[in-house]
Amino acid sequence: MNLVSESRGAALSDRRACAVLDLCRNTIRDQRQTQRFCGPPKPRCQRRSQPQALSEVERTQVLALLNSPEFCDQPPAEVYGALLEQGRYLCSISTMHRLLRTQHLGGERRAQRAPQSQAIPRLHARAPHEVWTWDITKLPTQRRGEYLSLYVVMDLYSRFIVAWMLSRKENSALASQLIDEATQRYGIQAGTLTLHQDRGAPMTAHGYLNLLAELSVTPSHSRPRVSNDNPMSEAHFKTLKYQPDYPLRFEHYAHAQRWRQDYVAGYNHRHHHSAVAGFTPAQVFTSEYRNLAQQQQAVLNDAFARHPERFRRGKPTVKLPPENVYINPIPEGTDTTAESIVNFPTLKRCFAT
Numbered sequence: 001m002n003l004v005s006e007s008r009g010a011a012l013s014d015r016r017a018c019a020v021l022d023l024c025r026n027t028i029r030d031q032r033q034t035q036r037f038c039g040p041p042k043p044r045c046q047r048r049s050q051p052q053a054l055s056e057v058e059r060t061q062v063l064a065l066l067n068s069p070e071f072c073d074q075p076p077a078e079v080y081g082a083l084l085e086q087g088r089y090l091c092s093i094s095t096m097h098r099l100l101r102t103q104h105l106g107g108e109r110r111a112q113r114a115p116q117s118q119a120i121p122r123l124h125a126r127a128p129h130e131v132w133t134w135d136i137t138k139l140p141t142q143r144r145g146e147y148l149s150l151y152v153v154m155d156l157y158s159r160f161i162v163a164w165m166l167s168r169k170e171n172s173a174l175a176s177q178l179i180d181e182a183t184q185r186y187g188i189q190a191g192t193l194t195l196h197q198d199r200g201a202p203m204t205a206h207g208y209l210n211l212l213a214e215l216s217v218t219p220s221h222s223r224p225r226v227s228n229d230n231p232m233s234e235a236h237f238k239t240l241k242y243q244p245d246y247p248l249r250f251e252h253y254a255h256a257q258r259w260r261q262d263y264v265a266g267y268n269h270r271h272h273h274s275a276v277a278g279f280t281p282a283q284v285f286t287s288e289y290r291n292l293a294q295q296q297q298a299v300l301n302d303a304f305a306r307h308p309e310r311f312r313r314g315k316p317t318v319k320l321p322p323e324n325v326y327i328n329p330i331p332e333g334t335d336t337t338a339e340s341i342v343n344f345p346t347l348k349r350c351f352a353t
Contacts, residue, residue: 054091062090063099073110076100118223123156123196123327128285129188131156133196133327134179135233136170137240139256140249148256151178154236156196157325159273160285161236161264162186166257172205179208183215190216196327198222198230229328239267276321284321293318 018025054062065071071079076096083090091099100106125131134153141148151165151174163182167174179195182188195217197203203221212219222229240246240263250256268282276284283289300316 054095058090059099062096063103065090066096066100067105075109120328121196121220121222121229122330123194123220124329125155125157125325126323128155128157128160129186129193131194131196131325131327132162132182133230133233135198135230135237136175136200136202137237139166141256142249142251148250148253149174150256150260151175152233152236153178153182154232155281155285156232156327158281158284158321159232159236159275160281161268164260164264166253166260168253170202172202172208175202175205176208176211179217180211180215183217188215188217191218194218194220196220196222196230198227199224231327277319279321289321293320 012020014025014028017023018028066076066079071082074082076093079096080093097106123131123133132153133156134151137150137152138147139150140146149167149170151163151167152161153163154160155162163178163185165174165178183193195212197220199221202208209219227234243263245259247255247259250259268285269280271280272278273281276289279289279292283292296318300318304311304315
C-alpha cells in the first residue's frame, strides 16, 4: 500500500513524511511503481528465456561430461581445451562454470588439504638448562654460492651458548650429534630439558626426533613461517653478523672456525647482554651475577653518598636479570584450559615412536 499520500494537496510532503517515519524516499517510489492503491499488485517483469541458451538436454550433457571420471577433477578451462583438441565444442568456459554453480559444484574441483591449525609454542624458563633454543645460519665464503652451516644451541634463561658446530653440510645427523654431545656434557637429566627450534628439515627429521625421545628431551617447534617464535636465536644471529670484525665472506673453513671460537668466548664471558640486565651470559649461567650484583650495589651506594644531587630518582639499585623468561607468554586473562594453549606441540609426535 502507499505509505504517503499521492495527493499534491496533502499538508505533509513526501520528504517530511519520510523523515518522520525514518524511511528512504526511494522505498516510497519503488512501492508506488510496483503496487496500486486498489486491486492486485502490478506483476513484475518475467525474465525471458534467451534463444542462445543451451537446451535442457545440452545442459545435462555438459554436466555429465564435467562429472565424468575423465574430467571430474579438472577445471572448466582444462576441459574446454581438451574438448577442442578432440574436435568438440559444447559451450564456453563461463557456461561450464555457471552450470557447475547451479549444482553447487563450483570452486576447486581437486581434493584440497583441510585447513591446518598450528599450536603456539609457549615456553617458560626460570633457571638454566630448563629450555634450550637452537637454529642454523649460513656463513658465506669467498667462493660464490658456497656457504658454511653454523649450528648454535643457546640457553634461554641466560643466553649462554651451550654448544655450537660449524659444518659444510646441513642435515639431521649433525644436529643429532650436536644435541647428544651437549646433553652429555652438561649432564642433563631425563625429562628436565625442553629444546625449541623451528621447522627446518634437520629439526623435523624422524631420526632427530627419535634421538630426543631416547634422551627424554621435550621438543618444541615454531609455527610454519613464523620467525618470531624463535626470537632469541634470531637475535643472536643478528648480533653475530653485525660485529665490527665480522667478515662479509670467510676465506675458508679454518678461517670461519677461528673467528667463531673467538666470538663465542667474547659473547659468553665479555659481552654485557641487555636482556640479562647488563651481565654476561656466563655470569647468569653460573649464578655468579648474584655476588657481582652486591659488589656493583656497593659502588653505587658510594657514588650516591658522595653526590646525591646527581641521582634525581633517589638511591640507585642494581637491576637483576629477569626471574622468568618467556617465548610467547600467555596473555593475562586468558583461559589456560583452552585447547589453543599448548606448550609443546610436537610432544606426541616425538614420543609416539
